[in-house]
Amino acid sequence: MKAKTVNIIYWVSTIIFAALMIFSAIGGIQPSQPAIQLIHDDLGYPVYFIRFISVAKLAGSIVILTPGLNRIKEWAYAGLFFDLAGAIYSGVASSGKFDPMMLTLLAWVLPGILSYYYWHKKIKG
Numbered sequence: 001m002k003a004k005t006v007n008i009i010y011w012v013s014t015i016i017f018a019a020l021m022i023f024s025a026i027g028g029i030q031p032s033q034p035a036i037q038l039i040h041d042d043l044g045y046p047v048y049f050i051r052f053i054s055v056a057k058l059a060g061s062i063v064i065l066t067p068g069l070n071r072i073k074e075w076a077y078a079g080l081f082f083d084l085a086g087a088i089y090s091g092v093a094s095s096g097k098f099d100p101m102m103l104t105l106l107a108w109v110l111p112g113i114l115s116y117y118y119w120h121k122k123i124k125g
Helices: 003-029 033-042 047-065 070-095 100-124
Strands: none
Touching: 003 033, 003 047, 003 070, 003 100, 033 047, 047 070, 070 100
């Protein structure tokens, strides 16, 4: 695959992934009532966790969008994927069953996988 194609796929998937993670973090910086309802009341996490995870998602998104920073970028990708895995697990564990709506999280996971895969292809050049 040509370097230009790899670069385009990398940036498109990274921008989509970061935008989705930023979008999911916005309601938690100043926890809104819907965020508190979902994360605290439905899933059982403490309210202070909402701001923490939102700031972590924003930081991770900024890191994956910043060229270079290869070592910390690995950590950012890991953290963002742990967040998504935790969201899926929490949804299943709190309800006791798999809700087909959980499959919508693939909209977050797939661009992240593409971004990570093509970032490695890009840096190995």
